[in-house]
Amino acid sequence: MGQDSSPHWAAAMRDFDCLSVRNGELHIEGVSTVELAQRYGTPLFVFSEWQLAENLRRFHEAFAAGWPGPVDVLPAMKANTMLAIRRLLSRQGAGADIYSPEELAGVLRTGVDPERVSVNGGGKSKTHLRNCVEAGVRITVEDVDEIELIQEVAAELSATAKIRFRVKPALPNLWRRTDFSQLSVPIDLGIQVYKSGLPPEYLPEMGRRVLAMPNVELVGIHFHAGRHHPSLWYWEGMMVRLARLIGELSREWGRWQPLEIDIGGGFASPRDPHNKEFPRSEFLLTALGYPFLVGLRGLGDRAYHSLLSRILAVLTSHRDPKAPPTIEEYARTVTGVLRRELPRNGIDVDGVRLQVEPGRAMYGDTGIHLATVKKVKRQSLPIPYTWILTDTTYFFLAGGVFEHNRHPFVFVKNPDAPATQTADIVGHSCYADQIVLGAPVPEVEAGDVVAFLETGAYQESSASNFNSLPRPASVLVDGERSELVKRAETIDDVYRRDVIPERLLKKPASQS
Numbered sequence: 001m002g003q004d005s006s007p008h009w010a011a012a013m014r015d016f017d018c019l020s021v022r023n024g025e026l027h028i029e030g031v032s033t034v035e036l037a038q039r040y041g042t043p044l045f046v047f048s049e050w051q052l053a054e055n056l057r058r059f060h061e062a063f064a065a066g067w068p069g070p071v072d073v074l075p076a077m078k079a080n081t082m083l084a085i086r087r088l089l090s091r092q093g094a095g096a097d098i099y100s101p102e103e104l105a106g107v108l109r110t111g112v113d114p115e116r117v118s119v120n121g122g123g124k125s126k127t128h129l130r131n132c133v134e135a136g137v138r139i140t141v142e143d144v145d146e147i148e149l150i151q152e153v154a155a156e157l158s159a160t161a162k163i164r165f166r167v168k169p170a171l172p173n174l175w176r177r178t179d180f181s182q183l184s185v186p187i188d189l190g191i192q193v194y195k196s197g198l199p200p201e202y203l204p205e206m207g208r209r210v211l212a213m214p215n216v217e218l219v220g221i222h223f224h225a226g227r228h229h230p231s232l233w234y235w236e237g238m239m240v241r242l243a244r245l246i247g248e249l250s251r252e253w254g255r256w257q258p259l260e261i262d263i264g265g266g267f268a269s270p271r272d273p274h275n276k277e278f279p280r281s282e283f284l285l286t287a288l289g290y291p292f293l294v295g296l297r298g299l300g301d302r303a304y305h306s307l308l309s310r311i312l313a314v315l316t317s318h319r320d321p322k323a324p325p326t327i328e329e330y331a332r333t334v335t336g337v338l339r340r341e342l343p344r345n346g347i348d349v350d351g352v353r354l355q356v357e358p359g360r361a362m363y364g365d366t367g368i369h370l371a372t373v374k375k376v377k378r379q380s381l382p383i384p385y386t387w388i389l390t391d392t393t394y395f396f397l398a399g400g401v402f403e404h405n406r407h408p409f410v411f412v413k414n415p416d417a418p419a420t421q422t423a424d425i426v427g428h429s430c431y432a433d434q435i436v437l438g439a440p441v442p443e444v445e446a447g448d449v450v451a452f453l454e455t456g457a458y459q460e461s462s463a464s465n466f467n468s469l470p471r472p473a474s475v476l477v478d479g480e481r482s483e484l485v486k487r488a489e490t491i492d493d494v495y496r497r498d499v500i501p502e503r504l505l506k507k508p509a510s511q512s
């Protein structure tokens with residue numbers, strides 16, 4: 001691939017990739033994205049079956065290579081709720097991390113092994129807990145009073161509920177800045193203000209109560225903190241503190257030994273778009289530079305706007321992001337630290353089941369999002385600017401908006417064409433809808449198709465209908481074959497839940 005077409009695209013090429021360029025067109029597996037756009041229309045989500053299987057295989061093999069006991073991969077359902085995708089995973093023996101009753105209902109339709117399903121979430125209702133016990137899934141406890149409700153439900157069903165505690169250790173060793181916040185906040189603080197997880201002060205007493213319950217079995221410990229930092233340093237720090245906490249709890253609970261340890265998700269996907277839209281230094285720069293900027297107005301309109309556009313170019317310029325570690329490096333770090341630290345804390349690792357719940361790292365690079373250029377709009381005064389207006393919107397890539405993602409992109413015909421201009425690639429909702437701000441792009445015109453990469457996780461599942469825009473279809477590619485796995489919404493779908501009360505359908509009295 002050419003180095004100068006787009007820094008994001010150049011950085012995007014790697015091993016284990018479902019994407020390639022053949023005959024001057026971007027392909028996903030054996031299918032041309034140009035043909036996909038023609039056949040299914042745009043906007044369109046496209047997923048690679050091969051990439052999904054490959055990611056699952058790598059996660060499983062990498063963790064199994066470093067761990068003495070059994071290993072399960074439990075991809076997070078929230079990151080991709082499509083049933084065809086889920087069915088592929090269930091068929092290959094993957095479990096699932098589930099958040100809501102609705103995700104549980106979905107995953108159970110796909111033939112998943114319930115023993116490998118972890119149901120998270122605070123405020124679980126009695127009905128939800130009953131469904132969990134009946135289905136035989138693991139209940140990952142998030143609330144202090146949840147255990148009494150579980151005992152009640154399990155007793156009513158004459159069953160044994162297998163539960164784990166979702167813990168939240170203190171992590172003062174994680175002092176670097178979290179990527180989750182635009183502010184400079186240490187990871188430790190970022191994790192503490194996250195609502196999920198049982199505060200450590202309740203755990204000793206909760207454990208003692210559960211160990212005395214006739215219908216509840218405490219089988220393990222769960223910990224998920226999220227993607228705060230893409231480094232191995234982050235995983236080393238988390239695993240050290242997790243092992244220490246498990247050791248402390250074991251001593252509190254009369255040498256209790258976990259049968260399962262679930263380390264959650266939070267590992268970066270290979271092109272890691274997370275929080276790359278606004279480099280933090282720019283925030284500081286703009287905060288400090290703002291009074292100076294406003295002061296420049298004294299130079300007169302022309303000089304002021306000319307300086308503004310130069311400053312803007314600096315503020316929106318991006319460097320290629322550093323690649324995160326590989327799945328294998330991540331697994332080696334996690335298993336290595338746990339094997340070293342758990343025995344030091346009195347825990348025997350032999351036979352302990354290790355579970356991992358990748359979301360973005362499982363699905364991110366399995367998906368691309370195709371959109372068509374509707375217009376190229378330019379202005380030269382008062383500041384020069386170019387917008388590439390597409391037929392999609394960042395409301396269809398909403399997961400990325402929440403997390404300030406900068407998705408790598410590529411124009412699917414002649415991806416090697418050199419970048420000749422800087423433009424914002426924007427969507428067609430009435431918001432600013434900046435999908436990629438300050439993008440280095442080649443010459444493009446209406447009708448060209450752009451692919452946003454690394455959109456397989458959280459994007460389709462968080463798409464919304466702002467401006468009454470119907471959400472796009474999804475297509476699954478397998479070798480040379482493509483199939484629709486979710487149809488596009490129609491205008492009837494968009495307004496399906498609306499009800500106009502009968503009285504409003506009558507003519508107003510003043511008109512009758």
Ligand SMILES: Cc1ncc(COP(=O)(O)O)c(C=O)c1O
Nearest residue numbers: 076224265266267357358359360
């Ligand atoms: C409990 C749990 N596990 C796994 C995940 C997946 O996280 P990620 O997509 O960062 O891997 C999440 C995401 O929020 C989660 O809450």
